[in-house]
Amino acid sequence: MKSIITDGRDERFISLCRKLDEYLNDIVGGNEMREKYDQYNTLEDIHDVVLLLRGETAIACGSFKEYLPGIVEIKRVFVRKEYRQAGCGRKLMEDLEALARKKGYCQLILETGKPLEGAMKLYKRQGFHIIDNYGQYADMPESICMQKSL
Template sequence: MNIIKTNNTDSRFRKLCSMLDNYLNDAIGKEKQQQEYNQHNALVDIDDVILLIDGEKLISCGGIKKVDEDTAEVKRVFVADEFRHHGYGHKIITEIEHLAKAEGYKALILETGLPMKSAQKLYTSCGFSFIENYGPYAFLDSSVCMKKNIENNI
């Protein structure tokens, strides 16, 4: 398996994000996804990307978006269906943390959907804690926000 640091223009990242969008459309509903969330997931806003790849197989992706000097938002975390339940979710989160810490961030925040129980379980197992909904998610009842301080971690 290769760990690749890239950016939002990488076609492999874009393909994984398309797979993520299809997954979310099925899990949350396409209309709700388009109305409430798509505007907050523009790939152009994601500063740095990590990919997990095995040969030509796209395993997982995730990125970070700068919020302020100390905080980055975790974006577009996804593990392809055939690779779920093999630890790749933890691996991509760990790599995102390494990247964010190397870039000087002290905290990571993220948003996931209320129905996304497996994502919430992954993030809590990686040390994230639930916080009050922030920014564009403050008034979305279907959002769950989380945070992890990384300054002294990893």
């Protein structure tokens, strides 16, 4: 497994984001249930992306964007189904954290959803803890927000 740093225009990242959206639609019962989140998951402001490759195939992705000075929001974390439970999520989060630290950020935040129990377990194992819902997620009770200081 090889890790590379790219940006939000990378077609491999865009393709994995589509698969993430399909996965989320399956979990919550269709895109209509996720429409209010779509505006927060666009790729225009994503400049920092980590891809995990097996050979030439992109098997996992994650990214971040600046939320406030010193703070980045983790976005679009996804591991292809056939590679889950193989350490890809852990590697991805470690690489995102290292990149954020290298760029001078001191805090990571993220939003996930109650149905994404596997994701929440991963984030907790990586040192994240639940915080009050921030910003656009403040009035979304199905959201769970998390934070980690670097």
